[in-house]
Amino acid sequence: MKFYLCKYIPPRADFLATTTAEEMKWMKQHGDFLNNLLDKGLIVAHGPVMDPSGGYGVSLYQISDDQDIATITSEDPIVKNGAGSYEHYPMLHLKSRVTPPPS
Numbered sequence: 699m700k701f702y703l704c705k706y707i708p709p710r711a712d713f714l715a716t717t718t719a720e721e722m723k724w725m726k727q728h729g730d731f732l733n734n735l736l737d738k739g740l741i742v743a744h745g746p747v748m749d750p751s752g753g754y755g756v757s758l759y760q761i762s763d764d765q766d767i768a769t770i771t772s773e774d775p776i777v778k779n780g781a782g783s784y785e786h787y788p789m790l791h792l793k794s795r796v797t798p799p800p801s
Contacts, residue, residue, distance in 0.1 A: 699760055701789040702767050706755030706774075708782045714746075714753045727775035732757060740770065742794050760792055 706728075710716065717725065735741040735757075744757035759767060771777060771784040 700763060700765070700767070701792040702759040702761070703787040703789055704757045704759060704767065704771055705785040705787070706757070706776070706782055707785060708752070708754060709780075711752035713782075721776075721781050724776045724779045724781055731774050735759075735770070740765075742792060758789075758792060758794075 708714070713721075732741060732744045736744065740759055740761055742758040742760050744755065747754050747756055759770070761767060761770065767786045768784075771786070774784070776782055777784065
């Protein structure tokens with residue numbers, strides 16, 4: 699198994715505040731894409747990061763040795779439409795909680 703922290707880099711620092719209607723459509727497809735990978739077990743967790751200097755997205759991947767992280771993230775609709783890119787950071791291992799903590 700291989701593990702990655704992937705950072706989605708939007709096309710501009712104020713992307714969340716200036717997203718066009720077309721980009722919003724792609725963002726919805728982006729969320730569906732990531733949720734599908736989550737359901738398939740390739741993504742462990744994903745979500746937006748509200749950084750004051752410019753928001754971005756983070757995904758934690760657990761993929762098989764024969765899979766390529768760049769190939770997977772290149773299929774993201776937001777990337778395919780030219781609205782951002784990914785940075786990929788290999789991790790030595792990844793541990794996660796199976797169920798959420800009690801409320």
